[in-house]
Amino acid sequence: MSELILEVKDLVVDFRTDRGKITAVNGVNLEVYKGRTLGIVGESGSGKSVTALSVMGLIQKPTGNVSGGEIVYRGENLLDKSVDDMRHIRGNKIAMIFQEPMTSLNPVFTVGNQIIEVLELHQSHLSKTEMVDKAVDMLKLVGIPSPEQRFKEYPHQLSGGMRQRVMIAIALACEPDILIADEPTTALDVTIQAQILDLMNKLQKELGMGIIFITHDLGVVAETCDDVAVMYCGRIVERADVHTLFKDPKHPYTIGLMDSIPSFDSTQDEHKARLRTIEGMVPSLFELPSGCSFQDRCPRVIDECRGAKGVPVLSNYKADHKVSCFNPSH
Amino acid sequence: MEDTITITMNSGPKEKDKKSKSLWVHAFDSLKKNKMAMASLSIVVFYLLIACLSFTGLIGGEWAKEIGPAYDSPFWVKWMSGQAASFSIEHLFGTDILGRSVFYKMVKGTEVAMLIGFATGLVTMVIGVILGAVAGYFGGKVDEIIVWFYTTFSSIPGIMLLMAITFILGKGIVAVFLALGLTSWVSLCRLIRADVIRHKNREYVHAAYSVGASHSRRLFLHILPNVFHLVIINFSLTFQTAIKSEVILSYLGLGVQDRPSWGIMIDDAKLELARGVWWQLLAATAAMFVIVLAFNILGDALRDALDPKLKGK
Numbered sequence: 001m002s003e004l005i006l007e008v009k010d011l012v013v014d015f016r017t018d019r020g021k022i023t024a025v026n027g028v029n030l031e032v033y034k035g036r037t038l039g040i041v042g043e044s045g046s047g048k049s050v051t052a053l054s055v056m057g058l059i060q061k062p063t064g065n066v067s068g069g070e071i072v073y074r075g076e077n078l079l080d081k082s083v084d085d086m087r088h089i090r091g092n093k094i095a096m097i098f099q100e101p102m103t104s105l106n107p108v109f110t111v112g113n114q115i116i117e118v119l120e121l122h123q124s125h126l127s128k129t130e131m132v133d134k135a136v137d138m139l140k141l142v143g144i145p146s147p148e149q150r151f152k153e154y155p156h157q158l159s160g161g162m163r164q165r166v167m168i169a170i171a172l173a174c175e176p177d178i179l180i181a182d183e184p185t186t187a188l189d190v191t192i193q194a195q196i197l198d199l200m201n202k203l204q205k206e207l208g209m210g211i212i213f214i215t216h217d218l219g220v221v222a223e224t225c226d227d228v229a230v231m232y233c234g235r236i237v238e239r240a241d242v243h244t245l246f247k248d249p250k251h252p253y254t255i256g257l258m259d260s261i262p263s264f265d266s267t268q269d270e271h272k273a274r275l276r277t278i279e280g281m282v283p284s285l286f287e288l289p290s291g292c293s294f295q296d297r298c299p300r301v302i303d304e305c306r307g308a309k310g311v312p313v314l315s316n317y318k319a320d321h322k323v324s325c326f327n328p329s330h
Numbered sequence: 331m332e333d334t335i336t337i338t339m340n341s342g343p344k345e346k347d348k349k350s351k352s353l354w355v356h357a358f359d360s361l362k363k364n365k366m367a368m369a370s371l372s373i374v375v376f377y378l379l380i381a382c383l384s385f386t387g388l389i390g391g392e393w394a395k396e397i398g399p400a401y402d403s404p405f406w407v408k409w410m411s412g413q414a415a416s417f418s419i420e421h422l423f424g425t426d427i428l429g430r431s432v433f434y435k436m437v438k439g440t441e442v443a444m445l446i447g448f449a450t451g452l453v454t455m456v457i458g459v460i461l462g463a464v465a466g467y468f469g470g471k472v473d474e475i476i477v478w479f480y481t482t483f484s485s486i487p488g489i490m491l492l493m494a495i496t497f498i499l500g501k502g503i504v505a506v507f508l509a510l511g512l513t514s515w516v517s518l519c520r521l522i523r524a525d526v527i528r529h530k531n532r533e534y535v536h537a538a539y540s541v542g543a544s545h546s547r548r549l550f551l552h553i554l555p556n557v558f559h560l561v562i563i564n565f566s567l568t569f570q571t572a573i574k575s576e577v578i579l580s581y582l583g584l585g586v587q588d589r590p591s592w593g594i595m596i597d598d599a600k601l602e603l604a605r606g607v608w609w610q611l612l613a614a615t616a617a618m619f620v621i622v623l624a625f626n627i628l629g630d631a632l633r634d635a636l637d638p639k640l641k642g643k
Contacts, residue, residue, distance in 0.1 A: 056540055091541030098540075104533040108353050108555040117551075118541045153350040170541060 005074060005177050005210050006032040006055070006094075012068035013050050013059060022285040024050045026234040027069070029314070032178055032210040039213045039225030039242070041257070043282055047234040048214045052180045055212070056096055057086045074177075092122040095171035099183040101163035105155035111166045112151035115139070118173045138169040143199055161192035165199065172203060179204075180212045185220060197224050218261055222246060230254050233283065233293035236314055240321040250317050250328040252300045253278070292326065302327045357559070357635040367631030370624035377621050380437060381444035390437035393590060396429040397421070401607045423613040426598065435590035436613045442591040443573045443621070446507050450572035451565045453511025454518055459554075459561060461515070462522030467530055467549045473523075484516045492575070496584040503586045506579055510572045518564045525557040559636030563629055570625035573618060592618050 013025040025047040032038050040048040053059050054066050057078065071078040073094070078086065098104045105114060115135035119126055126134065132151075139147035142165040155163055164184060171179055181200065185193040201224060204211055213225055221228055221242065228245045230238045230253065238251040249255045256278035280297035289295055291307030298305065304326040305312070314324040351359070361367050384390040402425040408415040415421070423432035465476035483491075491513050499505035529535065530553060538552045573592075579585045580593025592614040599611035 058536065058540060087542045087544060089542070090539070091543075096537075096540040098533055098537055100533050104537045106534040106538070106552050106556070110350060110352075117538075117543070121542050121547075154352070157350060167537070170537075 002036060003034040004031055005034050006030075007072040008051070008055065008069065009072065010069040011051065011054060011066070011071065013047075013054055013064060014067045015064045016062070019286055024064075024234055024285065025054065028231070028234075028236055030212075030229060030236075032212055034177070034210050035204065035208045036226040037204065037211040037213050037224055039215065039221040039228040040231055041215060041218065041221055041228060042231035043216060045282060045285070046231040048231050049182055051231075052096070052182050052212055052214055055178075055180060056090060056094060057081075058096075088122070091118050091171075091176075092174045093176055094178045094180065095174070095176040096180040096182065097164070097167045097171050097184045099186050101160050101167050101187060104167055105163055107155055110152055110154055111139075111158065112136075114166070115170050115173055118170055122174045134173070135169075138173050139166070141172070141203070142166070142169045143195075144169075159192075160188050161195060164188060164192075164196055168196075168199065168203070172207065172209075175207060176209055178210045178212065180214070182214045183216070184213075186215070186217075193220070200224065218257060230257070233285065233288060235293070235311075235324065236322075237294070237325070238323050239314065244318075244321050248321075250321070250323040251325050252298045252327075252329065253294050255329060256297075256299075292324075300325075300327045300329065353559075353636075357632075360635045361631055364631045364634075366627050367635075370628040370631070373620060373624040374628060377440055377624075378444060381441045384437055384441040385445075390434045390441070393430060393434035393438045395431075397431045398425050398429050400427050400429045401425060401602070401605070402429070403607075404609050407609070424607075424609040426610055427602070432595070432610050432613050435595060435610075436592070436617050438590045439592040439595060439614065440617060442503065442586055442589060443576065443618070445503065446510065446576045446586075447569035447572045449507035450510040450514065451568045453507060454515045454568045455561055455565060457511070458515040458518030458564070459522055462519040463526050463549055463554060463557075465519070466523040466526030467545070467553065469527070476519075476523075480516045480519055488513055489578070492579065493582065493584060496579065501584065501587050506576060506584075506586055507572070509579075510575050514568055514571065518561065518568070521560045521564065522557055525560060526553055529553045529556055559632075562636060563633045566625050566629035566632060570622045570629075573622060577618065 008028060008030040011025055011028045011030075012023060015022050015024055024045075028047070028051055030038065030040075030051070040051065042048045050059070050064075055071055055078070059066055066079060069079075073089070078089070081089070105111065109117075112132070112135050115138055116131045119131045119134060123131075136147045136151055139150055144150050144162060144165055150158070150162075155166075158166065164187075167184075179200075184200070185196050188196060197220065200211065211224075213221070215221060225242050227241050228239065229236045230245075230251065232253050238245065238249065238254045245254065246258070249258055259276045260278060262275055278297055283289060283293060283296065289307065291310065292298070292301075292305040292312050295301050295305040309326065312324040312326050314322045317323045317328060361371070380389070397420050402421070404424040405415040405417060405421045407424070420431040420433055423436065426432055426435065461476050461480070465473045492509050495509035495512055496505050499508055526549075530548075535548055535552055538548050543552070576585060576591060577593035577596055580591055581597045583597075585591060585593045585597075595610050595614035599608070599614070602608070602610060
């Protein structure tokens with residue numbers, strides 16, 4: 001196994017709302033390795049974005065608060081770092097790309113300026129011309145044609161796919177160890193999605209960074225990730241490498257997700273013609289049931305799930321395959 | 331290869347070698363299409379030019395010189411009543427009580443008006459932008475204090491406050507523009523605060539944070555350029571309000587001293603009118619009317635050009 005660069009241990013993140021405190025992330029453990037991609041999958045509100053934002057130190061206080069756990073980056077706990085130290089890490093060692101390329105770029109600056117800004121912040125020893133050269137190189141690296149021309153253009157002159165490439169260029173300008181991609185392809189159409197995913201895979205091979213890839217699209221996971229963590233209601237319910245997870249999912253929720261992928265040959269089979277879904281709704285974080293949060297939607301629910309034995313713990317089903325379920329599928 | 335195709339489809343062949351335009355260039359382009367706005371802009375530039383020339387003493391320097399008898403009517407008035415008079419620029423608006431050229435006083439008054447407009451606009455801008463941006467960006471307690479402060483401040487009747495401040499600061503041009511600046515920043519502050527609140531949760535600001543930008547960098551480098559059009563529009567409106575307010579202050583005897591201003595000229599005219607001397611009033615009001623109108627039209631056109639929401643209306 002390659003070098004471990006980031007370890008999230010028992011992370012707990014709370015949010016204060018008008019209706020009381022909610023725990024958006026509850027005891028999450030993750031490891032990111034050099035040159036590998038970790039996918040975090042889950043529905044909206046399952047805590048995947050919040051986990052990523054905590055790593056960046058982007059949880060907005062006082063509403064949000066990281067109330068427990070550790071985020072260890074190369075042996076140092078990021079949660080103990082001062083504001084200034086974190087500023088040097090953000091964008092430099094750990095970078096992030098966002099879901100909405102349309103609004104993530106500042107409309108009043110040229111894209112070139114926005115790449116140079118990161119360099120000004122973290123590589124101030126470079127001269128102005130070196131920065132310009134490097135910014136143009138970055139645009140070239142992310143596959144933007146005629147980069148010298150694009151360098152001088154404003155975000156509104158670029159398409160969504162181009163803007164996401166620019167975002168990636170900004171994120172990679174300082175050659176970070178870790179790239180966090182928060183649903184980077186959700187706002188793009190499918191052909192552009194494929195291009196962006198290819199680009200990320202290619203850049204990872206070239207630069208060797210670890211990627212945390214957040215998505216709700218299992219197709220994207222299969223395409224890009226090495227390891228996968230499935231999240232539900234702020235907890236990780238299953239973790240394995242991508243082949244194991246797709247071949248042999250154990251948690252009923254993961255199985256449900258796999259079954260809900262529309263299949264093109266389903267038309268041949270009469271009873272499979274309808275799209276399968278997971279019954280019910282994600283419970284509100286205000287009124288999580290005691291025991292397993294998935295109990296009310298689970299086809300394999302047994303008495304233990306109802307709270308008598310507490311919340312199921314993520315434990316080894318096999319080596320490198322963890323499940324938190326009292327009654328996993330066999 | 332696919333990329334190249336995407337690009338050509340997006341930008342079109344025409345735009346290929348065109349230089350990218352910034353927001354300001356775009357705004358100026360749309361301003362250029364508006365004939366009224368361009369006329370107003372040239373009037374403003376013309377006034378500024380006169381003010382500069384007068385400031386350097388190239389014109390209007392001899393405003394204190396006696397050029398004829400007291401209350402000598404303008405030469406064109408004499409022509410109309412059949413009297414003989416020669417054309418002379420200094421007699422364009424006749425003379426005042428001391429026989430001084432009203433025209434030169436008007437020119438000198440332009441300098442005062444422009445100076446007051448500009449300085450007031452600047453004071454308003456500095457206070458309004460800083461307080462508004464800080465309140466909007468940091469929110470919470472800071473915001474509450476600033477909002478409380480300007481709400482209280484704006485509840486005091488403007489003219490009372492203006493008088494109080496000029497009394498404290500004493501007479502003179504500095505006192506006038508400080509007083510005007512200190513009383514007119516509230517509306518700009520409100521606008522900036524509201525717009526900063528709108529922008530601070532935009533993703534590009536989060537993105538700036540995620541690359542390690544500090545608070546001040548995010549506020550002043552990222553958010554402020556996006557709300558700066560408000561400052562420009564407000565500046566042009568404050569400018570003309572200040573010119574009008576200077577007249578009121580002078581009328582109340584709190585205006586500038588030792589040099590002519592439009593306000594003092596109008597103030598003088600209240601006694602002169604009874605004696606049938608109206609040219610001093612005409613000169614000052616005409617000069618003021620033109621610049622205030624020009625600034626109003628320009629301010630309106632700037633708003634249309636700079637506010638993206640009104641684009642393509």
